Amino acid sequence: MSHIDLPIDAIDAREGVREQRFGRIWKQDLNAVFADVARYYDRANHVASLGLWNWFLRRFMAVVEVKPGQRVLDVCAGTNAIGIALLKREPGLDVHAIDRSAEMLEVGEQNARTLGFAIDCRVGDVHVLPYPDNHFDLVTLQFATRHLRVKEVFAEIRRVLKPGGHFYHSDMLRPSNRVVEAVYFGFLRFTLAFTSLVFRSSPEAKRCRRYFVDALELFYSADEFSAVLREFGFVEVRQSSLLFGVLGFHRGVEPEHGG
């Protein structure tokens, strides 16, 4: 694994640009998009990923370590893909989920119920988590960080993690190879247009298609993301990636003594 340093000034500058470009969309538009997307989110992911969705999830689960009885929080949980995958693997977990979209979580609760799993779901914003300090053994976050103010969210995740607790992250990242990036972004533009046609997306969701690729263009590569985790206080950071850096898995540990 290559190890790069991204100084805090560079991260702050990037976060400032992301906020300036996308802050209004994050606050005003995204909830309406996910309210519409909820009804077809799971199916659309299979189509948009050319059937690779379950493989992505299996590969992510392979890097997540859990023990019976642990308390887990999945943030930006959407339709509970992560909570359900964790419970299938370890039914003795106490799983909690939070998402700002009531519509996505409603589908998530239904998905869990259908399989006989109980997940404690709350509607809320990940920037201000409604949980006590030092509460969770594990926090997971998949496919949402591009829509978030990273510094605030990581501070909240660290606050609710117990000392020594693990944060696992999976997301589409910005490939560091320019050729891979160009092919990938071209594919994404096509697949977003295709799925919004097939699933008859709302006008709000159609208007945000361009945002989904723009947000990725300003996001972090796998190496940069490791540097961000270290800079914001996680230790023992590990990373792995799939498909030439298109998808990245990261783990950070909350230090035993604050830090």
Ligand SMILES: C[S@@+](CC[C@H](N)C(=O)[O-])C[C@H]1O[C@@H](n2cnc3c(N)ncnc32)[C@H](O)[C@@H]1O
């Ligand atoms: C692409 S979906 C990912 C859902 C799920 N993690 C998965 O892997 O399928 C992004 C989710 O992030 C949620 N989200 C976006 N901004 C949020 C915020 N500020 N607080 C909580 N959830 C948020 C959206 O409502 C949506 O359900």
